[in-house]
Amino acid sequence: MAKTIEVNRLYAGNIHRKGQLSEIWKRLKKNRLAVAGMYFVILLLLVAVFANYIAPYPYDKANMVERLQYPSLKHWMGTDNFGRDLFSRLIVGTRVSLMVAAFAVTISLFFGSILGYTAAYIGGIYETFVMRIMDAFLSIPSIILAIAIAVSLGFGVTSTAIAIGFSNIPVFARVSRAAVLTIKDNEFIEAARSNGAGNARILIRHIVPNSLAPILVQISLSLANSILVISSLSFVGCGVQPPTPEWGSILSVGREYIGDFYPFLVFPGIFISVTLISFNLFSDGLRDALDPRLK
Amino acid sequence: MKLLEIRGLEIHYVTDDGIFKAVNGVDLVIEEGEAVGLVGETGAGKTTTALGILRLVPSPPGKIVGGEIFFAGENLLKKSMKAMRKIRGAEISMIFQDPMTALNPTIRVGEQIAEVIKQHMNCSKTEALSRAIDMLSTVGIQPERAMEYPHQFSGGMKQRVVIAIALACQPKLLIADEPTTALDVTIQAQVLDMIHDLQQKLHTSMLLITHDLGVVAETCDKVAIMYAGEIMEYGTLDQVYNDTKHPYTKGLFASIPSLDKKAGRLQPIQGMMPNPSDLPSGCVFHPRCPRASEICKVKAASMSEVSGGHFVRCILCENGDMEGK
Amino acid sequence: MIRYILKRILMLIPVLFLVLFIVFTINYFSPGDPVSSIVGAEATMEQRARVRESLGLNDSFIVRFGRYVLNVATKLDLGTDYITKRPVRDEIFERLPTTLSLTFLAIALASVVGITLGIISARFQYSIFDYMSTLFSLIASSMPAFWIGLMLLMVFALKFRMLPSSGFNSPRHWILPVATIAFNVLAIVTRNTRSSMLEVIRQDYITTARAKGLGEVKVIAQHALKNALIPVFTVIGVQIGRTLGNAVVVETVFSIPGLGSLMVTAVKMSNFEVVQGCIIIIALSFCVINLIVDLLYAFLDPRIKGQYMKAGKRTIAKAAKSGGSANG
Numbered sequence: 001m002a003k004t005i006e007v008n009r010l011y012a013g014n015i016h017r018k019g020q021l022s023e024i025w026k027r028l029k030k031n032r033l034a035v036a037g038m039y040f041v042i043l044l045l046l047v048a049v050f051a052n053y054i055a056p057y058p059y060d061k062a063n064m065v066e067r068l069q070y071p072s073l074k075h076w077m078g079t080d081n082f083g084r085d086l087f088s089r090l091i092v093g094t095r096v097s098l099m100v101a102a103f104a105v106t107i108s109l110f111f112g113s114i115l116g117y118t119a120a121y122i123g124g125i126y127e128t129f130v131m132r133i134m135d136a137f138l139s140i141p142s143i144i145l146a147i148a149i150a151v152s153l154g155f156g157v158t159s160t161a162i163a164i165g166f167s168n169i170p171v172f173a174r175v176s177r178a179a180v181l182t183i184k185d186n187e188f189i190e191a192a193r194s195n196g197a198g199n200a201r202i203l204i205r206h207i208v209p210n211s212l213a214p215i216l217v218q219i220s221l222s223l224a225n226s227i228l229v230i231s232s233l234s235f236v237g238c239g240v241q242p243p244t245p246e247w248g249s250i251l252s253v254g255r256e257y258i259g260d261f262y263p264f265l266v267f268p269g270i271f272i273s274v275t276l277i278s279f280n281l282f283s284d285g286l287r288d289a290l291d292p293r294l295k
Numbered sequence: 296m297k298l299l300e301i302r303g304l305e306i307h308y309v310t311d312d313g314i315f316k317a318v319n320g321v322d323l324v325i326e327e328g329e330a331v332g333l334v335g336e337t338g339a340g341k342t343t344t345a346l347g348i349l350r351l352v353p354s355p356p357g358k359i360v361g362g363e364i365f366f367a368g369e370n371l372l373k374k375s376m377k378a379m380r381k382i383r384g385a386e387i388s389m390i391f392q393d394p395m396t397a398l399n400p401t402i403r404v405g406e407q408i409a410e411v412i413k414q415h416m417n418c419s420k421t422e423a424l425s426r427a428i429d430m431l432s433t434v435g436i437q438p439e440r441a442m443e444y445p446h447q448f449s450g451g452m453k454q455r456v457v458i459a460i461a462l463a464c465q466p467k468l469l470i471a472d473e474p475t476t477a478l479d480v481t482i483q484a485q486v487l488d489m490i491h492d493l494q495q496k497l498h499t500s501m502l503l504i505t506h507d508l509g510v511v512a513e514t515c516d517k518v519a520i521m522y523a524g525e526i527m528e529y530g531t532l533d534q535v536y537n538d539t540k541h542p543y544t545k546g547l548f549a550s551i552p553s554l555d556k557k558a559g560r561l562q563p564i565q566g567m568m569p570n571p572s573d574l575p576s577g578c579v580f581h582p583r584c585p586r587a588s589e590i591c592k593v594k595a596a597s598m599s600e601v602s603g604g605h606f607v608r609c610i611l612c613e614n615g616d617m618e619g620k
Numbered sequence: 621m622i623r624y625i626l627k628r629i630l631m632l633i634p635v636l637f638l639v640l641f642i643v644f645t646i647n648y649f650s651p652g653d654p655v656s657s658i659v660g661a662e663a664t665m666e667q668r669a670r671v672r673e674s675l676g677l678n679d680s681f682i683v684r685f686g687r688y689v690l691n692v693a694t695k696l697d698l699g700t701d702y703i704t705k706r707p708v709r710d711e712i713f714e715r716l717p718t719t720l721s722l723t724f725l726a727i728a729l730a731s732v733v734g735i736t737l738g739i740i741s742a743r744f745q746y747s748i749f750d751y752m753s754t755l756f757s758l759i760a761s762s763m764p765a766f767w768i769g770l771m772l773l774m775v776f777a778l779k780f781r782m783l784p785s786s787g788f789n790s791p792r793h794w795i796l797p798v799a800t801i802a803f804n805v806l807a808i809v810t811r812n813t814r815s816s817m818l819e820v821i822r823q824d825y826i827t828t829a830r831a832k833g834l835g836e837v838k839v840i841a842q843h844a845l846k847n848a849l850i851p852v853f854t855v856i857g858v859q860i861g862r863t864l865g866n867a868v869v870v871e872t873v874f875s876i877p878g879l880g881s882l883m884v885t886a887v888k889m890s891n892f893e894v895v896q897g898c899i900i901i902i903a904l905s906f907c908v909i910n911l912i913v914d915l916l917y918a919f920l921d922p923r924i925k926g927q928y929m930k931a932g933k934r935t936i937a938k939a940a941k942s943g944g945s946a947n948g
Contacts, residue, residue: 136638
């Protein structure tokens with residue numbers, strides 16, 4: 001019974017865009033975990049933007065006298081092998097991770113959705129051709145593909161972002177294509193066409209806005225995945241290189257102290273895990289809120 | 296002899312959005328060998344009542360809050376789950392509304408029938424299977440199709456399989472929950488005839504749930520009219536069809552097109568079924584009732600017997616001034 | 621069925637060809653120069669040119685790609701490791717079994733434990749066990765595998781000295797790496813089994829089963845489980861890619877001589893032939909495993925099996941028809 005009511009509301013929402021947004025927000029609010037995830041994501045964004053003000057020390061200020069110190073009031077999370085404040089490095093690391101992830105997702109979103117939309121809209125041989133290539137890309141695990149691309153670009157912040165961005169294009173192509181296909185045959189598209197709307201107008205006015213939901217969810221999921229891949233790449237030494245304070249690369253240095261200095265290993269991992277958990281909780285909640293029928 | 300007697304049954308669904316009062320004090324009697332039709336609109340609580348008899352109301356959120364269900368003299372609501380399992384499928388069985396979803400898609404149909412036989416009849420697997428195949432031919436399906444899966448059957452065929460499952464152990468009571476609603480019109484009559492014939496042949500009592508008064512007229516001895524979780528009128532076919540008392544029942548008849556009577560316009564009942572989480576005060580039907588008066592808004596009517604075995608839940612009948620119309 | 625399997629195997633060929641193309645293209649634009657690593661930095665220009673010529677590096681992209689594909693397709697020749705001077709194929713095949721066993725064991729562990737946890741969770745929805753396992757799977761599915769590995773190493777190998785920290789000789793060495801790789805997938809399988817089970821328990825045919833008087837164990841084991849596992853298998857199939865990726869990263873944590881550590885070392889040395897070979901073999905393994913999962917899927921779901929069989933049946937019917945006309 002509750003389901004029917006929900007679906008009816010959804011249809012009602014389609015008529016009034018504003019109403020739809022507030023409905024989505026209402027459904028999202030019900031999911032407490034998703035809201036918690038969302039607040040954490042916002043917090044992380046703020047940390048990333050104001051990293052320089054939050055970090056108590058400059059992230060690159062070495063102090064060989066104070067190296068490998070355990071957490072204290074002076075250094076909340078201790079210091080690393082060069083005596084640099086770990087907390088400050090992790091805070092600045094938030095900025096690095098989020099920036100690289102945002103850059104990567106922008107690349108995948110741009111190319112992926114162009115490929116996906118055009119494939120679904122044009123169809124025919126073009127669609128088969130594009131999607132076959134995407135399938136081939138998807139048969140390489142994304143970390144491996146990212147490593148391969150990173151190799152050819154050389155290691156570093158920019159090339160890591162490009163590598164991850166390119167390795168995620170197929171996912172976006174698939175999602176956007178599927179989103180278009182589900183609404184392409186809907187009656188309101190037919191209606192718009194019978195009213196004399198042209199291809200471009202239908203694509204921009206009707207198909208794009210109505211296919212946004214799964215793409216939004218994918219953006220959120222891909223941000224999490226990108227952060228994971230960045231840290232994995234950096235950890236094995238194929239991503240962001242020291243001295244840039246990236247979580248994975250801090251861990252890869254910390255690994256050498258695994259037997260005798262825990263802060264070096266524990267805190268970066270907590271930063272990565274909390275970030276990924278927040279993004280994933282938020283994505284799940286967003287998906288359920290955007291389409292209650294999927295639940 | 297009374298086979299089934301329901302007294303004051305109350306079933307609620309407790310959800311985050313409120314308490315949905317699906318069944319509110321239902322009384323119902325089914326005699327041995329008798330077929331009773333339970334008629335009402337979608338959402339009147341018919342299916343919930345049926346599931347309540349088998350104690351299969353999905354829980355959570357569903358909960359049997361009050362009442363008694365006597366089957367062959369014993370209160371089902373007091374039975375242990377183990378004792379209930381001995382009754383389900385053997386003494387009371389059920390035909391479900393939608394044959395498309397009532398069969399397990401990953402199990403061969405023969406096995407699905409054999410399963411219930413093996414559960415209750417204390418026989419070997421092969422014997423159960425051969426009896427299942429007999430059951431299939433009883434419902435008019437070739438024995439060799441026993442090895443097929445549900446997706447290889449048409450809707451009508453699937454419903455025959457469901458009937459075979461329900462009747463495999465020759466139950467004393469068969470509950471048929473809108474057995475033909477999901478089927479093509481052409482198949483509906485076939486399936487209904489088959490249920491009716493088998494019920495007569497096996498001397499099974501039947502509770503037939505439907506929203507179609509025509510179906511009841513063809514297959515049942517008695518009829519109960521249900522609205523918003525309450526029985527509004529109950530009696531023999533003759534009493535309810537020819538001496539209709541309750542304004543709701545009258546409304547139902549007025550909204551059916553008739554071939555023999557010349558009528559200008561159908562008269563649908565005004566308004567909508569109330570939301571079960573927010574039932575109206577007084578008589579639940581008063582917001583839609585053409586004959587409602589002030590008192591209906593505050594005072595709920597009780598069941599009154601207008602003539603032998605003919606019960607009506609309406610304040611007008613309590614006072615006896617129903618006769619006017 | 622066999623026809624279907626053959627068809628699926630044939631369909632792998634274009635995908636693999638495209639993978640070769642993608643990897644070769646990426647490789648082609650790589651900045652490194654294999655010539656330097658072969659002849660050394662002090663070699664003269666002439667020496668360099670000679671090596672270039674002998675390796676065929678002066679040919680056009682198309683020619684080089686064609687040659688590579690031909691070598692792979694006919695001789696499974698993935699080129700030569702410029703550093704060790706050994707065939708890349710041999711180096712990979714020495715290490716592939718390790719990585720595949722790790723992946724396979726991790727998937728098996730994750731499936732068995734995850735499905736069990738998921739079923740219990742769903743059956744006792746809203747119980748303390750359910751809350752704990754849901755919370756666990758929420759957190760565990762988001763933790764990076766390499767960090768889980770580091771933490772397990774730190775606690776079990778270095779702190780309590782219960783298990784060896786590196787090396788790969790006895791079954792005890794396998795415990796931590798397999799647990800690490802399985803961790804994410806286990807969490808995801810638990811979560812999906814739970815939700816799929818909850819979905820299936822609400823279905824009408826489960827009510828039918830209960831209305832037959834079956835006991836709860838039979839209802840779950842015989843009616844709900846098979847249907848609930850169908851979507852879970854899809855999820856496991858999807859997760860195999862991630863697991864393979866995890867295996868590659870986790871190998872470096874535990875210093876396991878597998879494909880992952882081979883690839884990472886090769887990347888650092890700019891040993892592109894090896895990187896290229898590794899990626900191709902990983903993609904191939906991924907495709908083959910996915911094919912196996914798809915076939916298992918058909919085994920579970922008679923509706924899908926029916927679709928595959930239809931083609932076969934039609935040919936039988938046709939044969940019967942033509943036979944009949946010959947007789948008549």
